[in-house]
Amino acid sequence: MFGYFEYVGSSGGSVRALFFVVVMSAVAPQQSTGQAPAGELQKRVRSSFDRSQEYALYLPPGYTPEREWPILFVLDPRGRAVLALQLFREGAARLGWVVMSSYNSRSDSLAELNDAAMEAMLRSAQDGISIDRSRLYIAGFSGTARAALWFAVTLRGHVAGVIAAGGALGFELGGPEAIFAGDSTFAYFGGAGMHDFNYEEVVAMAGRFGTMKIPYRLAAFPGPHNWPPADICGEAMEWLELRAMRAGRRPTDTAWVRTRQEADLARAAALERAGRLDEALQQYEAITRDYLPSPATSRAVERAAALRNNSAVKRHRAEARKLAEKDLAQARDLQKVLAGARSSSRSPEPDDLLKKLKIAKLKEQSKRGDSLQAASAERLLNRTFVFLAYYEPRSYLAQKSADRALAMLEAATAIAPLQGESCTMLHAALRATGAKHPAPLNVKCPPPAGQAR
Numbered sequence: 001m002f003g004y005f006e007y008v009g010s011s012g013g014s015v016r017a018l019f020f021v022v023v024m025s026a027v028a029p030q031q032s033t034g035q036a037p038a039g040e041l042q043k044r045v046r047s048s049f050d051r052s053q054e055y056a057l058y059l060p061p062g063y064t065p066e067r068e069w070p071i072l073f074v075l076d077p078r079g080r081a082v083l084a085l086q087l088f089r090e091g092a093a094r095l096g097w098v099v100m101s102s103y104n105s106r107s108d109s110l111a112e113l114n115d116a117a118m119e120a121m122l123r124s125a126q127d128g129i130s131i132d133r134s135r136l137y138i139a140g141f142s143g144t145a146r147a148a149l150w151f152a153v154t155l156r157g158h159v160a161g162v163i164a165a166g167g168a169l170g171f172e173l174g175g176p177e178a179i180f181a182g183d184s185t186f187a188y189f190g191g192a193g194m195h196d197f198n199y200e201e202v203v204a205m206a207g208r209f210g211t212m213k214i215p216y217r218l219a220a221f222p223g224p225h226n227w228p229p230a231d232i233c234g235e236a237m238e239w240l241e242l243r244a245m246r247a248g249r250r251p252t253d254t255a256w257v258r259t260r261q262e263a264d265l266a267r268a269a270a271l272e273r274a275g276r277l278d279e280a281l282q283q284y285e286a287i288t289r290d291y292l293p294s295p296a297t298s299r300a301v302e303r304a305a306a307l308r309n310n311s312a313v314k315r316h317r318a319e320a321r322k323l324a325e326k327d328l329a330q331a332r333d334l335q336k337v338l339a340g341a342r343s344s345s346r347s348p349e350p351d352d353l354l355k356k357l358k359i360a361k362l363k364e365q366s367k368r369g370d371s372l373q374a375a376s377a378e379r380l381l382n383r384t385f386v387f388l389a390y391y392e393p394r395s396y397l398a399q400k401s402a403d404r405a406l407a408m409l410e411a412a413t414a415i416a417p418l419q420g421e422s423c424t425m426l427h428a429a430l431r432a433t434g435a436k437h438p439a440p441l442n443v444k445c446p447p448p449a450g451q452a453r
Contacts, residue, residue, distance in 0.1 A: 037059075038059045038060060038061055038062060038063035038064075039059070039060065039061035039062075039063075039093065040058075040059075041056065041057070041058050041082070041085065041086075041089065042056065042057040042058070042059075043056050043081075043082055044056065044081075044103070045057045045124075047120040047121070047123070047124045048123070048124050048127045048128060049119070049120050049123035049124055049127070050116065050119075050120045050123075052104075053102070053103075053104050053116065053117060053120035053121075053124075054081070054102075054103040054104065055081055055100050055101055055102045055103060055104075055117075055120070055121055055124070056081040056082050056085045056099075056100070056101045056103070057098075057099070057100055057101075058085055058088075058089055058092055058098065058099040058100075059098055059129075060092050060093050060095075060096045060097060060098065061093055062096065063096075063098070064130075065129075065130040066130070067130065068130050068131060068132040068133075069096060069097065069098050069129070069130060069131055069132060070095075070096070070097045070098070070131070070132050070135035070136075070137065070160075070244070070250075071097065071098040071099070071100065071125055071129070071131045071132070071135070071136055071137065072088060072092065072097055072098070072099045072100070072137040072138070072139055072163075072237070073100050073101075073102075073118065073121050073122070073125075073136065073137070073138050073139070074088065074099060074100065074101035074102070074138075074139045074140075075101075075102055075105035075107075075114060075117065075118065075138065075139065075140040075141075075144035075147060075148060076101065076102070076105055076140075076141060076144065076227075077105070077106065077107035077108070077140075077141055077142045077143055077144050078106070079102060079103045079104055079105050079106060079117075081101040081102055081103045082101070084101050084139075084141070084227065085099050085101035086230070087227055087228070087229070087230045087233040088139065088230075088233050088234070088237065089230075090230060090234055091230075091233060091234030091235075091236075091237035091238065092237065094234070094238075095237055095238065095241050097137075097237065098125070098129055098131060100121045100124070100125060102117040102118075102120075102121055104116065104117040104120070105117045105118075105140075105144055105147075106143075106144075107140075107141075107142055107143025107144045107146075107147065107167075108143060111147070114144060114147045118138075118147075118151055122136075132249075132250075133158055134157075134158065134160065134249050135160045135244060135249055135250070136155065136158045136159045136160065137159065137160060137161050137162070137163065137237075137240060138151055138152060138159060138162050138163070139162070139163035139164075139165075139233075139236075140162075140163075140164055140165070140167070141165045141166050141167065141226075141227045142165075142166045142167040142198065142225065143167055144167070145162075145164035145165055145166060145167035145168065146164075146167050146168065146169055148162045148163075148164055149162055149164055149168070149169055149175075149176050149188075150169075150176075152176060152180075152186070153174075153175075153176050153179050153180075156179065156180075156186075159186070160185070160186065160187065160240065160243075160244055160247070160249055161186060161187035161188065161189065161240040161243060161244075162187075162188055162189070163189045163191070163233070163236045163237075163240070164188065164189070164190050164191070164202070164205070165190070165191040165192065165202075165226075165227055165228050166191070166192050166193070166196050166198050166202065166225050166226065166227070167198050167201070167202070168190065168198070168201045168202045168204065168205035169205065170201070171208060176188075176209075177205075177208040177209055177211075177212045177214065178212070180209075180212070180214045181212040181213065181214065182212065182213045182214070183214060184213075184214075184215060184246065184247055185247040185248075185249065186214060186215070186247075187214075187215040187216070187217075187239070187240055187243040187247075188205075188206070188209050188214060188215070188216045188217075189216070189217045189218075189219070189236040189239055189240065190202045190203075190205055190206045190216065190217070190218050190219070191218070191219040191220070191221065191228040191232060191236065192220060192221075193220070193221055193222065193223040193224050193225060193226055193228075194220055194221070194222055194223065194375050194378075194379075195222075195223060195224040195225075195375060195378040195379055195382055196223075196224055196225045196226075196379065196382070197225060197379050197380070197382045197383030197386060198225065199220070199327075199379055200323075200324045200327040200328070200379070202218070203218065203324070204324070206218040215243050215246070215289065215290070217236070217239050217286055217290075218282070219232050219235065219236070224382055225382065225386075238260065239290070242257065242260060242290060243290070245257065246290070246292075257291070261287065261291050261294070261296050261297070262296065264283065264286070264287050264290075265287060265296050265299065265300060267283055268280050268283035268284045268287065268300065268303070269303075271283060272303070272307070277307055277310060277312055277313050277316070278307075278313055278316045278317065278320075280303070280307060281304060281307040281308065281313055284300045284301075284303045284304035284307065285300075285304050287300035288300050288301050288304060316372070319372050319373075320372055323372055323373065323376040326376065326380075327376065327379065327380065330380050330383070331383065333357075334357065334383065334384060334387060337353065337356045337357055338387060338392060340356075341353065341392075341404070347401075347403045347404045347407050348404065348407045348408070348411075349407065350407050350410040350411040350414070353388070353407070353408075353411045354411055354414050357384055359381070359384065359414055359415060362377045362380050362381050362384075363377075363381065363415075365377035366378045366381060381415050381416075384415060385412055385415040385416050388408045388409070388411050388412035388415070389408070389409060389412035389415075389416075389418055389422040390421065390422060390425075392404075392405070392408040393405035393406075393408045393409050393422070393425045393426075393429065394421075394425060396408065397425060397428055397429065397432075400432070402428070402429040402432030402433045403429075403433055405425060405428075405429040406426075406429040406430070406433060406435065409422065409425065409426050409429065417445075418445050419445070422445070423445035426445050427445070
């Protein structure tokens with residue numbers, strides 16, 4: 001499956017992480033000095049293990065070294081430590097979790113960078129914080145979601161769960177769905193925006209976990225390829241807290257569980273009343289997986305059975321399966337078109353690229369209101385844009401083929417305006433080719449300082 005960020009595990013990283021498990025079992029934690037007061041965010045902390053590594057740190061209200069606390073390690077694809085940590089801060093305060101978020105994590109660079117970032121946070125947590133070593137959690141987005149899943153495999157027995165947003169892994173021998181098969185003590189929370197080009201791979205990963213009897217939850221939210229909003233990040237942490245109780249990793253709070261189950265059941269009923277039947281079914285099915293037998297669980301089982309037999313739900317799910325197959329086919333076709341452009345002796349023509357990639361048809365489909373087909377078309381457009389506006393021009397510029405990079409960027413503007421790193425690459429391509437800033441195009445990148453349009 002193709003995505004914006006790629007992560008390829010390294011044997012060296014696995015060895016270092018496995019070594020750390022031994023260290024964690026043998027060394028008692030030491031309380032460090034200089035930490036921010038509990039309940040406050042310390043924006044930049046240097047690792048006690050590797051001075052080149054830094055992270056943001058949050059200790060929940062009431063934190064004391066006299067007890068052990070669950071900890072969440074956050075890996076942002078661009079090392080935006082504070083931005084990513086803030087998404088989990090409210091949940092951490094409510095549930096009593098420590099959060100560490102790396103400034104050094106990356107997802108479209110060397111895998112060893114994530115290995116080093118994770119190891120530095122693990123060792124620093126051991127040295128300076130009183131943590132529950134059976135309740136380590138890892139959160140990642142896009143390529144770092146894939147990294148988080150591999151770290152969970154490497155650190156099995158210590159990692160109680162993963163929050164993986166906007167990225168997953170394809171099925172493979174030795175992958176997490178095989179390693180954790182039948183293991184009710186590990187939990188996977190997957191999330192993706194409805195317009196995220198990696199949406200289908202996240203859904204598929206959740207399905208494989210379900211098939212292998214591994215606890216999972218799946219959350220879809222409005223928007224493109226991004227971290228889930230803070231409320232869903234908090235929901236993920238609450239669900240992992242529930243699964244920790246079910247797994248015996250912490251004492252069960254019966255009143256808290258009952259309140260949460262009632263809220264889940266009320267949400268499912270509200271979705272059903274609103275006519276969002278497939279979403280309601282997913283919620284009822286999640287309740288039957290996550291809670292012990294009770295009248296509320298029986299109600300969820302009853303409603304799930306009824307909705308599975310509903311003709312509208314059956315049609316909805318059949319269409320979703322067809323669109324998932326189309327998503328996979330488009331990913332393959334996209335690579336074929338781009339490979340053809342790379343192998344051609346001539347620089348590609350933007351209009352020819354757009355025709356081969358069926359951009360006009362996808363844009364038409366994306367305008368068909370709030371439908372499965374419209375959302376799918378939007379995801380396919382977003383995937384194509386990422387390759388045209390980021391991956392391909394980056395590769396061409398590295399090969400000193402600025403004219404080809406410029407052609408890709410020009411084609412990308414037929415889908416959406418360029419921004420961020422794409423603008424930087426545009427200016428580099430323009431300088432290399434001696435071309436002027438293409439003001440007539442749908443390009444909203446401002447020219448470099450001191451250069452007029």
